[in-house]
Amino acid sequence: MTPIPETPDDVTQGKTVEQRGLWFEEYEVGTTYLHRPGRTATEADNTLFTTLTMNTQALHLDAAYGAETEFGERLVNSMWTLSTLVGLSVAQLTMGTIVANLGFSEISFPAPMKAGDTLYAETTVEDKRESKSRPGQGIVTLRHTGRNQHGDVVAVAVRQTLVKCAPAS
Template sequence: MAGVYFDELTIGQTFRHEIRRTITETDNVWFSAITHNPALLHLDEEYCRTQTEFGQRLVNSAFTLGLMVGISVGDTTLGTAVANLGWDEVRFPKPLFHGDTIRVETEVLELRDSRSRPDAGIVTFLHRAFNQRDELVAHCRRSGLQRKRPAASVA
């Protein structure tokens, strides 16, 4: 198990995730298509080249959000998460384009014991994604229910 237990986390703890990902045209078009998002900003190169300030297609922001959180899972919640409770304050301060490479950092913002589950706690993470120029391209707060370390069994 790669994730960490609730009681191993500390407020202010920061994870700099090793996984980096270059976003391809296939990623963007496939994700937009399977989620039934027909936005011209993601699918129509000619429209974007001639009718937008960007001059090219933008990466679907829902894909960016999923990738940012997904990159964090191995270091934080893999095998220790009970449930994702929600995303708040999701922002995309700069666009991503085909060929951009992102890296992700995660900071622990809040910790509290669960009132209904003595074997778990609620953690709030701040995820931040940066492009290859170290520009902040996305960030969000994510809350989750995280398992506590199991009590050692007595023989």
């Protein structure tokens, strides 16, 4: 990560706080974080994400096709939902403290997202342990749950992350 120049002393008046995620030691198993604000999916989001990722599924791109499905309209690409679900957690949990995303052990989409739906994210810390091979780092297992504006679960993702331990004081 490229260091950002510090603010000159003549500009800073008092205490400064830099936004960051949690150090490994700050994660507590069983704690749930609610990430706000949510993110409303637009037709433009869906079309752009779908075309950028070369996903030519008509259910995401073709309004006439979508109208003929059981949903009656196009659906938001579930990979957009997954990416946004994880993204909504970054500022609160992993900004500047994550080393790597190690992988996902579970991903499900119990209900679809449609353009105009708002995705709200919450993350529960399921497990954590110090890394055996990387001193100063730990593995944290996170369960991300996405709900729409009605409270319906639209996505669940369990992932493991490699996180930095707090710097020595």
